[in-house]
Amino acid sequence: MDELCANLNSWRGDINPCSVALAPHLTTMLKIPPVFALATLTSLVALAPQPSVAAPAAIVRAPFGTMPDGKVATLYTLRNTRGGQVQITNYGATVTALRVPDKNGVRGDVVLGFDTLQGYLNGDAYFGAIVGRYGNRIAKGRFTLDGKNYTLATNNAPNHLHGGVRGFDKRLWNAKPLMLKEGPALELTLFSPNGQEGYPGNLNVRVRYVWRNDNALKIDYRAVTDAPTVINLTQHSYFNLKGAGLGTILDHQLRLNADRYTPIDPTSIPFGELAPVAATPFDFRQFHAIGALINEDNTQLKNGQGYDHNFVLNRQGGGLRLAATVREATSGREMRVYTTEPGVQFYSGNFLNGVKGKYGRVYPRRSGFCLETQHFPDSPNRPNFPSATLRPGQTYRQTTVYEFSTR
Ligand code: GAL
Numbered sequence: 001m002d003e004l005c006a007n008l009n010s011w012r013g014d015i016n017p018c019s020v021a022l023a024p025h026l027t028t029m030l031k032i033p034p035v036f037a038l039a040t041l042t043s044l045v046a047l048a049p050q051p052s053v054a055a056p057a058a059i060v061r062a063p064f065g066t067m068p069d070g071k072v073a074t075l076y077t078l079r080n081t082r083g084g085q086v087q088i089t090n091y092g093a094t095v096t097a098l099r100v101p102d103k104n105g106v107r108g109d110v111v112l113g114f115d116t117l118q119g120y121l122n123g124d125a126y127f128g129a130i131v132g133r134y135g136n137r138i139a140k141g142r143f144t145l146d147g148k149n150y151t152l153a154t155n156n157a158p159n160h161l162h163g164g165v166r167g168f169d170k171r172l173w174n175a176k177p178l179m180l181k182e183g184p185a186l187e188l189t190l191f192s193p194n195g196q197e198g199y200p201g202n203l204n205v206r207v208r209y210v211w212r213n214d215n216a217l218k219i220d221y222r223a224v225t226d227a228p229t230v231i232n233l234t235q236h237s238y239f240n241l242k243g244a245g246l247g248t249i250l251d252h253q254l255r256l257n258a259d260r261y262t263p264i265d266p267t268s269i270p271f272g273e274l275a276p277v278a279a280t281p282f283d284f285r286q287f288h289a290i291g292a293l294i295n296e297d298n299t300q301l302k303n304g305q306g307y308d309h310n311f312v313l314n315r316q317g318g319g320l321r322l323a324a325t326v327r328e329a330t331s332g333r334e335m336r337v338y339t340t341e342p343g344v345q346f347y348s349g350n351f352l353n354g355v356k357g358k359y360g361r362v363y364p365r366r367s368g369f370c371l372e373t374q375h376f377p378d379s380p381n382r383p384n385f386p387s388a389t390l391r392p393g394q395t396y397r398q399t400t401v402y403e404f405s406t407r
Contacts (some may be wrong), residue, residue, distance in 0.1 A: 245361025
């Protein structure tokens with residue numbers, strides 16, 4: 001019930017929707033346009049744990065909070081025909097909640113996050129956000145492109161991380177809801193001017209989230225530039241298939257479609273080598289628990305303080321390929337990750353430290369994991385890695401799908 005109430009409260013801060021959610025005159029009480037009223041009512045009901053039933057897809061918008069500059073962030077609730085829900089705010093193009101059924105058909109929220117915009121403004125863990133312009137690290141915040149040197153913030157000393165001091169995760173995006181055949185969608189756009197956070201080139205970015213009717217979140221990325229630049233966009237949701245804030249992820253079973261990974265130095269920068277996972281704790285080619293070997297006496301695990309490594313995905317040619325499958329036994333939930341990208345950063349939530357998230361639940365160390373599909377870390381300084389350079393006339397494209405089911 002806490003989960004339900006906390007979410008209802010986020011719809012309108014000035015009333016307690018828990019007491020009015022099912023009351024008559026919803027339109028007046030919630031001060032929302034009548035056109036949204038029916039969708040709002042059905043969405044509120046859908047937030048309650050209940051078996052999945054077929055229903056019309058819906059998109060509902062509500063204010064999410066005010067930014068320090070006075071601009072108001074919006075929260076979009078996308079409900080698909082199966083009653084699965086994704087909530088996304090245009091602050092950071094952030095997924096704040098994702099509700100999918102367990103094996104008994106009871107929906108639960110499987111991503112970590114905050115109830116309010118303030119949580120995201122204060123937070124530093126990139127919960128649910130789109131990170132960019134360059135997700136992951138660039139060594140010492142320096143790179144050279146076409147003979148020109150660029151210097152970026154070393155916001156994760158001594159390196160640059162996730163786009164800098166104010167990356168795409170901390171920006172207010174423009175958002176446009178769309179009702180597509182595949183399911184409800186939200187298209188977010190952002191203009192990143194030349195020189196922002198030290199990156200060259202005016203960049204126009206479009207991220208389209210499609211909450212498919214088969215409970216799969218498809219994320220399509222596009223970007224164009226007017227000068228050579230580097231780009232590496234990714235999605236930074238922390239998942240816990242038992243439910244956000246319901247324990248650690250050490251018991252989740254993981255399979256990664258990767259024969260190799262990129263070992264890192266103690267500052268988390270790859271050495272450049274693509275090392276075999278065979279006979280190491282990084283061999284997830286068969287399902288095993290994330291926690292099974294995480295505390296082994298292993299230099300790479302020490303350097304990452306757990307798993308915090310880029311895996312080189314096995315792939316021949318382009319297109320969407322299965323990168324990872326995660327299973328959690330008590331809920332019966334399974335998540336499959338498909339991507340067009342060459343790599344995935346598997347991060348086992350090592351730096352989570354008990355921050356208070358949604359529904360008053362705390363997130364201790366390793367209570368969420370990320371599977372950030374991406375180009376490899378520090379690619380701008382590693383000519384042997386797939387290139388992260390984008391030039392005028394080219395279009396950056398990336399697609400990743402997080403697909404949910406039960407077993
Ligand atoms: C991950 C990164 C971690 C850590 C985390 C945010 O993407 O790999 O090292 O920085 O983001 O806390």
